[in-house]
Amino acid sequence: MAKIETLDHLRDVYGPPLEIALQKQLSAIDKHCRRFIELAPFAVISSADQTGNADVSPRGDGPGFVHVLDEKTLLIPDRPGNRRLDTLTNILANPQVGLLFLVPGMNETLRINGIAELRDDPELLDLFAATGKLPISVIKITVQEVFLHCAKSLMRSRLWDVTAQIDRKTFPTLGKIIKDQLSIEGGEEASQEETDAHFARSIVEHG
Numbered sequence: 001m002a003k004i005e006t007l008d009h010l011r012d013v014y015g016p017p018l019e020i021a022l023q024k025q026l027s028a029i030d031k032h033c034r035r036f037i038e039l040a041p042f043a044v045i046s047s048a049d050q051t052g053n054a055d056v057s058p059r060g061d062g063p064g065f066v067h068v069l070d071e072k073t074l075l076i077p078d079r080p081g082n083r084r085l086d087t088l089t090n091i092l093a094n095p096q097v098g099l100l101f102l103v104p105g106m107n108e109t110l111r112i113n114g115i116a117e118l119r120d121d122p123e124l125l126d127l128f129a130a131t132g133k134l135p136i137s138v139i140k141i142t143v144q145e146v147f148l149h150c151a152k153s154l155m156r157s158r159l160w161d162v163t164a165q166i167d168r169k170t171f172p173t174l175g176k177i178i179k180d181q182l183s184i185e186g187g188e189e190a191s192q193e194e195t196d197a198h199f200a201r202s203i204v205e206h207g
Contacts (some may be wrong), residue, residue: 015179026146028071029112033146036110037074038064038183040101045076045117045139047090047097057087066101067127072143074112077128077135091116097141100149105160114141126170 004010022176026033042060057092059065059076069073091097095117101110115141124138158164 023186024147028070029143029146030071033110033112033148034068034071035066036103036148037066037101037184039103039106040110041065041104042100043076043101045087045097048089048094049090050093054105055086055090061131063103065128065131069140074114074141075124075127075145076139076141077125077131078118078135078137078139078204079135087139088118091118091139097139107154107160109149109154111145111147111149112141112143112144113144117142 002009004013005076028138029037041063043066044056044058046054046056048054054196061077061079064079067077069075087097095115097114099110099112099114101112119138119140120136121138125134126142128135128138
């Protein structure tokens with residue numbers, strides 16, 4: 001075995017890309033991709049700071065929570081949360097982002113890459129008024145690349161298969177995990193009940 005360090009070596013291992021995989025890449029959102037976004041209640045956004053330290057963050061709300069302003073522009077509401085602001089601070093340093101949209105029951109996914117900026121224009125915030133709670137800001141993304149990704153990964157993972165779901169009781173609650181992790185790192189001592197209650201309140205208050 002050897003470490004793969006060059007593009008030539010990588011292509012020697014994998015071979016050339018399939019022609020259709022290259023041809024399906026679009027530079028704007030077409031009617032099919034727009035419909036996919038309208039159906040999607042969940043997406044992940046990847047970002048990186050100026051030195052390349054990467055991050056990925058889940059985003060979710062009702063289907064269509066990401067607004068398609070036009071064929072080259074997406075708007076993602078940023079609602080109250082834990083105020084870490086990992087994605088937002090990365091965007092200020094490096095606006096290049098990637099998005100992955102998922103629709104429950106569909107094994108295909110939608111990938112979008114583009115340039116992001118942060119906005120708090122009232123007219124953009126008001127586009128999300130129907131949810132009953134305005135976002136604090138909006139991530140505006142200028143689309144550069146759009147393409148649908150094949151179903152293999154979700155089919156292999158059986159992501160939507162209810163028979164593949166674990167019994168949730170076999171994994172600790174987030175409150176238990178955070179309590180253990182804070183104790184390991186010498187953080188503030190808190191009971192499992194307190195941390196579970198904190199996250200439950202967060203969901204209600206910021207949902």
